[in-house]
Amino acid sequence: MGIPHFLCLPLPIQGHVNPLMQFSLLLAKHGCKVTFVHTEFSHKRANTAGGDNMEEAKVEMVTLPDGLDPQDDRSDVAKLLVSMKSTMPALLPKLIQDINASDVENKITCIIVTINMGWALEVGNKMGIKGALLCPASATSLASAACIPNLIEDGIIDSQGLPTKNQEIQLSSNMPMMDTAYLPWRGFNKIFFEHLMQEMQTLKLGEWWLCNTTYDLEPAAFSISPKFLPIGPLMENSNRSSFWEEDRACLEWLDEQPPHSVVYVSFGSLAVMDPNQFKELALALDLLQRPFIWVVRASNDKKENVNTYPHDFHGSKGKIVGWAPQKKILNHPSLACFISHCGWNSTLEGICAGVPFLCWPCTTDQFLNKSYICDVWKIGVGLEKNESGIVSRGEIKKKVDQLLVDEDIKGRSLKLKEMTINNIQEGGQSSKNLNFFMDWAK
Numbered sequence: 001m002g003i004p005h006f007l008c009l010p011l012p013i014q015g016h017v018n019p020l021m022q023f024s025l026l027l028a029k030h031g032c033k034v035t036f037v038h039t040e041f042s043h044k045r046a047n048t049a050g051g052d053n054m055e056e057a058k059v060e061m062v063t064l065p066d067g068l069d070p071q072d073d074r075s076d077v078a079k080l081l082v083s084m085k086s087t088m089p090a091l092l093p094k095l096i097q098d099i100n101a102s103d104v105e106n107k108i109t110c111i112i113v114t115i116n117m118g119w120a121l122e123v124g125n126k127m128g129i130k131g132a133l134l135c136p137a138s139a140t141s142l143a144s145a146a147c148i149p150n151l152i153e154d155g156i157i158d159s160q161g162l163p164t165k166n167q168e169i170q171l172s173s174n175m176p177m178m179d180t181a182y183l184p185w186r187g188f189n190k191i192f193f194e195h196l197m198q199e200m201q202t203l204k205l206g207e208w209w210l211c212n213t214t215y216d217l218e219p220a221a222f223s224i225s226p227k228f229l230p231i232g233p234l235m236e237n238s239n240r241s242s243f244w245e246e247d248r249a250c251l252e253w254l255d256e257q258p259p260h261s262v263v264y265v266s267f268g269s270l271a272v273m274d275p276n277q278f279k280e281l282a283l284a285l286d287l288l289q290r291p292f293i294w295v296v297r298a299s300n301d302k303k304e305n306v307n308t309y310p311h312d313f314h315g316s317k318g319k320i321v322g323w324a325p326q327k328k329i330l331n332h333p334s335l336a337c338f339i340s341h342c343g344w345n346s347t348l349e350g351i352c353a354g355v356p357f358l359c360w361p362c363t364t365d366q367f368l369n370k371s372y373i374c375d376v377w378k379i380g381v382g383l384e385k386n387e388s389g390i391v392s393r394g395e396i397k398k399k400v401d402q403l404l405v406d407e408d409i410k411g412r413s414l415k416l417k418e419m420t421i422n423n424i425q426e427g428g429q430s431s432k433n434l435n436f437f438m439d440w441a442k
């Protein structure tokens with residue numbers, strides 16, 4: 001029997017490409033062969049933004065077209081998905097045959113996808129290749145999606161995924177109570193929700209649903225399905241997966257700041273902020289009178305609002321960057337706290353850095369992640385909107401000041417970091433699960 005050879009296909013958005021690339025690097029580090037499938041568009045984008053590193057050289061890169069024209073808007077994920085699903089399934093078998101023909105000793109033994117790429121598991125299944133999902137969101141989010149048919153049957157949500165009333169539910173008897181307003185498909189339209197239901201069926205072709213999490217973080221979520229296998233936290237460094245060029249100069253600036261002084265503000269790769277809210281946040285950062293790093297991404301799409309700073313904004317205490325080396329910033333001794341939209345990757349990265357959170361969820365699973373951060377792990381506080389639907393500068397100042405003197409939250413953040421990272425040390429649970437998975441995939 002040869003070594004396992006994984007073919008990895010992420011949905012081409014940053015929050016999916018990052019964890020699957022990190023998982024690919026981890027598998028390669030353990031001696032597996034890994035071929036990573038970017039769309040042609042993402043490959044070009046990631047190569048333009050990032051550079052090579054030795055570890056990543058072990059992961060073979062190949063591409064497939066996504067079916068859209070180069071100039072088409074890919075921030076419309078629904079449109080991208082439709083195009084990919086009508087183009088890529090017909091091209092994948094040939095790609096697999098070519099890869100296998102180039103190394104007959106080490107043919108592809110397993111396909112790994114992120115959510116929305118289940119079609120590749122169907123292709124693999126027809127060709128007799130095993131499959132697995134790597135879930136880029138929390139195990140609780142995945143467990144909720146797996147429970148959709150029951151939630152509909154029990155009248156908790158309607159056929160479009162909308163809660164029939166606001167209430168607290170438990171997905172299983174040992175799981176924390178969950179507000180139905182926080183179900184992770186919050187904000188999905190009818191078509192996207194139907195797609196999710198269909199996708200959950202397709203993903204059953206995956207023998208394992210690998211989760212970038214640990215048993216300790218979400219102990220009860222794993223009881224929902226025997227397919228769940230936590231292998232996180234993924235902590236490999238990858239500069240090949242970034243879609244934007246990282247501003248590394250801010251690390252030198254960080255070196256010059258006092259310990260535990262800097263507020264880091266980032267809303268991930270997709271969120272678009274309302275122009276008034278953007279201005280209010282800018283003025284809040286002035287009001288804080290503390291050093292800060294604020295990620296203001298160039299827009300994904302020409303139709304998005306171009307952010308304008310208020311005329312009375314100074315920003316003199318901080319750095320505004322287009323794209324940050326986020327993990328390095330979070331782990332820097334000058335960092336004090338993380339104002340985050342609570343995307344799952346950012347949540348885990350903050351946990352692994354032991355950094356307290358100020359939670360500002362915007363959509364989908366981020367509300368659920370926020371409730372874990374604030375109510376379950378108690379390592380952060382939430383920012384509340386006022387009656388005009390704005391998080392005011394006064395609220396931001398009050399909560400930052402409150403968070404930074406809260407020794408209990410600080411203590412819990414450091415403890416959670418240690419407990420989480422222990423999972424990937426030798427003999428840790430995630431590390432054992434990874435070994436089990438690699439054996440299975442041979």
Ligand SMILES: O=c1ccn([C@@H]2O[C@H](COP(=O)(O)OP(=O)(O)O[C@H]3O[C@H](CO)[C@@H](O)[C@H](O)[C@H]3O)[C@@H](O)[C@H]2O)c(=O)[nH]1
Nearest residue numbers: 015018136137268269270295323324326343344345346366
């Ligand atoms: O300046 C930046 C900002 C972000 N990142 C990285 O980009 C990733 C962002 O991922 P995440 O925090 O999960 O946010 P999104 O990009 O918004 O991710 C989408 O995908 C996630 C996983 O499914 C979901 O949890 C989110 O709600 C969804 O918006 C993380 O690895 C960050 O380290 C950087 O490297 N530099």
